[in-house]
Amino acid sequence: MKWLVRALLAVLLIAALAAGAVWQWLRSPLSLAAASVELSVEPGTNPADVARAWVGAGVQTDARYLYQWFKWSGRAKQIRAGSYEVHAGVTPGELLDKMVRGDEVLEQLRLIEGWNWRQVRAALAAAPALKARTAQMSDAEVMAALGEPGLLPEGRFFPDTYAYSRGVSDLTVLKRARAAMQRRLxxxxxxxxxxxxLKSAEEALILASIVEKETGAAADRSRVAAVFVNRLRVGMPLQTDPTVIYGLGEAFDGNLRKRDLQADTPFNTYTRGGLPPTPIAMPGQASLQATLHPAPVKSLYFxxxxxxxxxxxxxxxxxNRAVNKYIRGK
Known part of the structure; x- marks a missing residue:
């Protein structure tokens, strides 16, 4: 009988020592191959593969221990896909907590008010850790991939800062920016x-893009909008340089010449009445509001x-007096 008691005590002692060792392991920092280790967990990755991936990325422990911890915790199925980064000092418990919370490493893409589509594409190409699915697509293919075939991309995306997970597609970010513009407009x-x-929200978007490009001081924005609204009311050409420059495209060298103002294009608002056929840039919220709530003034010029x-x-x-004073110095 004594031997049975001794055996039981031995088993309990071993179990206690094992539990203590596990508890100590969970609270102890993991060894890392570098100061920080990054991992992108793809959707649908099973917990065992997640554990192996962390070890492969530079967490220096046995992948089986990590997996058993994920499983024993009861939270293995709560691990979220995403891009994660751990630093020296992280414990197994903290590593799992991070993935269960979805505490990802996020990058940011900033789209600036007044940017045109060429500038948006350049920003997408330069964005860190963004999967460039659109790089080899035409403009038409990009819009078709976003579910809006036949729509031109200019001015269709809301200028803002967009956070994204590393490895996400640029189409995903563009879809968010497109939805944001649709909601705001x-x-x-x-x-x-x-x-x-203005007959439609489309016309409002076009005019707002002009207001965005023409406004030098935020305090003037609603009065700039009023000038163009007043010109449309009386049938006066908009006569705005940014539309002419947009029509020149990459041929514009920074110097707008008299011959450029006289060369008829769909975007030359000196030679053609009304609005140009598309927006010329991305208007921000302030320009949308100013366009649809212009200042109650009768100004036709600025x-x-x-x-x-x-x-x-x-x-x-x-x-003309103002031009002589501020431009010609007379």
């Missing part, structure tokens, strides 16, 4: 001021004062 159009000379702000005039005589 729909809401702004629904709350628009009455009696605007000219830069040279400090970012503009001088506004209701008639050509006053405008």
């Amino acid at each position: 729909t809401a702004a159009w629904a709350a628009r001021a009455p009696e605007l000379p 000219v830069s004062r040279g400090d970012g702000s503009s001088e506004f005039s209701e008639d050509l005589t006053a405008h």
